[in-house]
Amino acid sequence: MVLSAADSAVLFRSRVLFVSGKGGTGKTSVAAAIGRLAAAQGRRTLVLELDNQRPSLTGIFGVRPTYAPTEVAKNLFISNVEWVDALGDWLEAIVNLPRVVRLIMRNHIVSVFLQATPGARDLVVLWRVMALARSYDLVVVDMPASGNAVAMLSVAHTARRLFEQGPIRRCADDLVNLYHQADTRMVLVSLPEEMVVNETVETARRVGADLAPLRVPIVVLNRATMPSLSTEESALLTALLAGPSAGLAREVLEAGRWEAELETATKESLDRLRAELKLPVLVLPVLARGEGALRVVGQLTSAMARASSVPVDLRGGA
Amino acid sequence: MSTSLAQLVEKQRLLVCVGSGGVGKTTSAAAIGLRAAMRGRRVLVLTIDPARRLANSLGLSEFGNTEVRIDLGDRGTGELWAMMLDAPSTLDDVISRVAKDTATRDAIFANKIYRHMAGSFSGSQEYMATERLYDVYGSDRYDLIVLDTPPVKNALDFLESPGRLARFLDRQIMKWFLTPYEEEKVFGKRFLMGTSAVVYRLLGHIFGREFLDELSVFFALFRDLYDGFRERHEAVGRLFAASTTSFLVVSAPTEPSVDVAGFFLDELRTRKLPIGGVLVNQVHSASTSVPDVDALLGAEARGIDATTAGPLLARLGAAHRRLRELAALEAARVEEVRRATGSSTWVRVVPRMPEEVHDLDGLLRLHVNLFDGGS
Numbered sequence: 037m038v039l040s041a042a043d044s045a046v047l048f049r050s051r052v053l054f055v056s057g058k059g060g061t062g063k064t065s066v067a068a069a070i071g072r073l074a075a076a077q078g079r080r081t082l083v084l085e086l087d088n089q090r091p092s093l094t095g096i097f098g099v100r101p102t103y104a105p106t107e108v109a110k111n112l113f114i115s116n117v118e119w120v121d122a123l124g125d126w127l128e129a130i131v132n133l134p135r136v137v138r139l140i141m142r143n144h145i146v147s148v149f150l151q152a153t154p155g156a157r158d159l160v161v162l163w164r165v166m167a168l169a170r171s172y173d174l175v176v177v178d179m180p181a182s183g184n185a186v187a188m189l190s191v192a193h194t195a196r197r198l199f200e201q202g203p204i205r206r207c208a209d210d211l212v213n214l215y216h217q218a219d220t221r222m223v224l225v226s227l228p229e230e231m232v233v234n235e236t237v238e239t240a241r242r243v244g245a246d247l248a249p250l251r252v253p254i255v256v257l258n259r260a261t262m263p264s265l266s267t268e269e270s271a272l273l274t275a276l277l278a279g280p281s282a283g284l285a286r287e288v289l290e291a292g293r294w295e296a297e298l299e300t301a302t303k304e305s306l307d308r309l310r311a312e313l314k315l316p317v318l319v320l321p322v323l324a325r326g327e328g329a330l331r332v333v334g335q336l337t338s339a340m341a342r343a344s345s346v347p348v349d350l351r352g353g354a
Numbered sequence: 355m356s357t358s359l360a361q362l363v364e365k366q367r368l369l370v371c372v373g374s375g376g377v378g379k380t381t382s383a384a385a386i387g388l389r390a391a392m393r394g395r396r397v398l399v400l401t402i403d404p405a406r407r408l409a410n411s412l413g414l415s416e417f418g419n420t421e422v423r424i425d426l427g428d429r430g431t432g433e434l435w436a437m438m439l440d441a442p443s444t445l446d447d448v449i450s451r452v453a454k455d456t457a458t459r460d461a462i463f464a465n466k467i468y469r470h471m472a473g474s475f476s477g478s479q480e481y482m483a484t485e486r487l488y489d490v491y492g493s494d495r496y497d498l499i500v501l502d503t504p505p506v507k508n509a510l511d512f513l514e515s516p517g518r519l520a521r522f523l524d525r526q527i528m529k530w531f532l533t534p535y536e537e538e539k540v541f542g543k544r545f546l547m548g549t550s551a552v553v554y555r556l557l558g559h560i561f562g563r564e565f566l567d568e569l570s571v572f573f574a575l576f577r578d579l580y581d582g583f584r585e586r587h588e589a590v591g592r593l594f595a596a597s598t599t600s601f602l603v604v605s606a607p608t609e610p611s612v613d614v615a616g617f618f619l620d621e622l623r624t625r626k627l628p629i630g631g632v633l634v635n636q637v638h639s640a641s642t643s644v645p646d647v648d649a650l651l652g653a654e655a656r657g658i659d660a661t662t663a664g665p666l667l668a669r670l671g672a673a674h675r676r677l678r679e680l681a682a683l684e685a686a687r688v689e690e691v692r693r694a695t696g697s698s699t700w701v702r703v704v705p706r707m708p709e710e711v712h713d714l715d716g717l718l719r720l721h722v723n724l725f726d727g728g729s
Binding site (some may be wrong): 264 | 374375376377466467556559560561562564565606608609610611617638640641643645647650651654655658659661662663665666669670671673674676677712
């Protein structure tokens with residue numbers, strides 16, 4: 037259940053990693069764990085949230101991410117790409133006249149127009165991601181949920197159809213160019229649940245159809261309960277469950293069934309992801325429940341280090 | 355105490371499910387729809403979720419912008435319909451209806467900006483969802499519409515989208531873009547002064563002259579439609595706030611989803627939108643006592659397979675301990691949801707289903723948990 041060196045290199049030797057998946061799969065924790073592990077390997081790493089009014093990274097690192105990246109550990113930075121700031125920077129990069137940009141940003145009509153234009157926000161936020169990627173070895177982007185992530189990234193293709201020249205066209209060209217880079221990748225986080233696996237498979241296919249040549253080279257199966265019951269134990273459990281038990285005895289048996297089902301679901305999900313997507317799967321275990329976000333990410337990082345055979349010392353980390 | 359879920363399902367005309375991803379929002383929406391249909395109402399479950407989750411929950415392979423009837427067999431006298439929104443064709447429908455003649459309609463359909471705005475940009479789905487909602491609501495074909503919204507940020511976009519589209523079609527903005535267009539028709543060049551001139555030049559620089567011209571045409575075509583759009587969106591705003599509408603906050607006993615539920619409750623209160631109640635799905639339960647597994651099951655297990663009994667009983671003890679820990683943790687989170695909700699609104703705890711819901715039978719079992727079981 038350990039990834040090959042080549043497959044784990046996909047995660048840690050990328051330059052830009054878009055992390056997405058169905059809501060509730062632990063995207064942010066996985067993104068933060070990848071960031072911590074890459075930083076521990078000595079890569080200057082930035083973990084990004086995109087225009088999130090309630091950044092989840094705050095709970096993980098104990099610091100609220102701002103537009104300007106903050107260093108939270110050695111080599112590890114976090115940031116929240118707030119779109120109004122990104123817009124200001126983008127306009128300044130285009131017109132190079134801060135005074136005119138301020139005039140524009142204060143202009144009621146322009147600001148309402150830009151806010152209301154579908155896609156404008158996505159394009160400007162992604163422009164900022166590209167700009168940041170130039171100053172880091174790795175940028176891990178905590179994307180919106182599956183379908184919304186694909187829609188957001190496909191703003192580049194839409195803008196290219198709409199604009200034949202000018203700054204928007206150049207930004208869209210740069211983005212498509214970024215998707216072409218072999219070290220730009222998308223990682224999907226899944227869970228051992230049938231519907232979540234369905235959505236993972238569907239999203240990977242949509243990325244292939246709508247965002248080519250952007251690659252999804254690896255899938256993360258989070259909160260896995262690895263099969264551990266022997267065949268004999270399963271058979272005995274089944275026989276006991278079929279028998280006449282009641283009260284607490286029944287509840288104990290149901291607890292056994294609960295864990296056995298989690299194990300089966302993990303195996304089935306893993307088989308399906310491998311068969312339907314033909315991709316390597318990084319398996320992360322379900323963690324002790326009730327831990328704070330910081331500890332969860334710490335444990336996830338250790339699990340990820342083991343599962344991806346990355347030899348790093350995490351003790352000095354965040 | 356507020357009106358119970360069973361009562362809301364009997365009397366409301368619109369139920370809007372909001373909450374974070376992965377909490378069973380779509381499945382809850384479908385189960386609520388099923389309940390109402392079994393009670394004899396004509397129900398539409400409507401999703402604007404870009405992921406095809408509703409189809410998943412209903413065991414349907416795929417359905418687009420059309421209403422699909424779910425066969426209930428002999429389970430009730432009502433009707434259960436489902437629809438998943440497809441933004442481009444929804445907008446086309448709206449334009450066809452509000453355009454003053456076919457020439458205007460065709461000119462709009464041919465406009466490059468319209469085509470892209472209608473289809474490709476993320477966010478347009480939410481723009482158009484309210485349009486569709488308004489249509490089906492107004493059609494009187496349904497006694498109840500259950501609306502399933504996408505996770506967090508987009509759901510807020512959805513609440514805001516009537517306002518956003520109205521702002522986009524703001525008279526002031528249109529006038530501003532139309533003035534140079536119309537002056538040009540008259541004078542063949544632009545008379546713009548001061549700030550406007552700078553801003554227009556800069557926008558021209560950013561978007562390109564071609565795009566601005568295209569935009570002027572777009573606004574010119576939309577000008578006559580503006581009042582219709584604004585009225586519709588105001589009507590949707592009133593619909594959300596109506597006494598026959600309730601918002602249901604759906605959550606699960608996990609830290610992020612409890613957090614998001616609190617956020618939605620705040621948002622709904624701020625917007626003065628009617629909160630119907632709160633569902634906490636997928637809750638585990640266990641007794642608090644520590645079982646003596648060997649005393650409870652040892653004799654029986656050894657009677658079946660003496661060699662495997664020892665290891666299995668140890669595993670069962672460990673499994674029950676983990677279930678107790680989880681149940682205790684989740685109970686604390688349910689309390690957190692109750693505190694955030696306040697005592698005047700109900701919180702319904704829905705036990706975890708042993709298997710995932712992906713067909714009508716699964717929905718039936720969930721609907722029993724939702725309405726008859728739980729607390």
